[in-house]
Amino acid sequence: MKRAFPILAIVTAALLSYGLYQALVAAPTDRMQGDVYRIIYYHVPSAWVAFLLFFLNFVASIQYLVRPKPVADRLANWVAIAIGVVLCVVPFVYRPLPGGMEPSALATTGLAITGIYFLIKKLFSELTVDALAVVTAEVGVVYCTIVLVTGPLWARPVWGIWWTWDMRLTSTLVLWLIYVSYLLLRKFSTGSQTPLLAAALAVFGALDVPLVYFSIWFFRTQHPQPVIGGGGSIDPRMLHVMLINLLAFLCFAGLVCWSRYRLEILQREVEETQALEALLDRRPR
């Protein structure tokens, strides 16, 4: 496994530089926005990666909570399977879907959720799954920060304002706040109780996300604002560059998470050894 690390590093570097070239040179200039729009190739992939990492954090936290209890563990397994099955069946039965969503996209999401759940279960033990939660939260906050910084940089020339309290912006900001408080909790709580407390907070945060989204949605529908930005389809060449950059950012996130994960595991080993040495009173000379 360890030998794969430099290979991933090389692949990531190649992808990132290719993505940079594609984003800055090869991609066509936007007719409306000019060259400013190119920040999209960093903004959007970062957002997707951040949400993915937060989702991994949620799954890892759930598993840390349920694994010691066999009944809860089995229940969680069935819930994960049920989510996959429901998302695969329901969108094809009840049509049309709100917001013009594709049923196949929902089905893929459902399968991905179930797949990720069992993949994490297989790859990480009861002890290491907490290390995964730390790592994904930390890297997720970094990516989310990139989103929140590049967003205003892009908004200023295009919309004429740095920030607007629109639905996506606000919910991303609240998500960021929740995960920063998660990291603070991890920093300030001491001893072996930290993982449990943090896992509980992560579950609360995940439950909060839909409520945040709906509350802002109600808020915005009740206080109408000028519609800024707007939908529309994307040029296939631009989509191509975006997907390359998404892949590069995913690899980069994987790389950073991996090395951070190894560091975390090493740190834990050192702490355990120190505790053991203190217990046996055999100090290294």
Next chain:
Amino acid sequence: MTGLSNITLATLAKDLRLEWRSKDAINSMLFFSLLVVVIFSFVFNPTAEESRRIAGGLVWVAFLFAAVVALNQTWARELRNQVLDAYRISPAPANALFLAKALGNFIFVSVLELLMTPLFIVFYSLRAVGPAYQLPIVAVLGTWALVVNGTFFAAVSVRTRAREIMLPLLLFPISIPALTGMVEATSAILTGEYSARVWIALLVAYEVVFTIACLFLFETVLHAE
């Protein structure tokens, strides 16, 4: 079930008696929210029209900050003489303890609201243009929304190094949807410009989700070692 309610009632009675004798939490909360009222009146110019628009936010922010005072004491009070450890060892269900603490905090914050509301009405010359009968509903729902998660996160933050400061840091981000709900519902009733129904529904959803989550996870948090 009887065990649950007996333990809940006993713990609740104990907390209420303690508070009745010391009046620590209620006094500091009252004075704190009085200060908020006065300071806000300097920050904004409280004319009748303007204050009606901002009063919802003002009232709830004052109550939120004041509630943190009571919430912080919930578990910190049990640290002395290792009472919390005794709770952990005892065979009593953890949720009975949680419900007692949450109900106790609910009573403290409700008393605070009852005492402070006349003051708000006087200082900001408030009058509900919308249906006023909804205000008590919003008050009860809003208070429970603050208190249920507050009690839970107080149990989390009491285990950390920076106890007092940790609670708002954990509680406020999670409470943002609830706070939006309370503030918007209150403003809707006070101004009468739109309906508060949606916001009450949001508050109910928030409470159902988080009350269940708290009851599921509290035992884990209490016994976390």
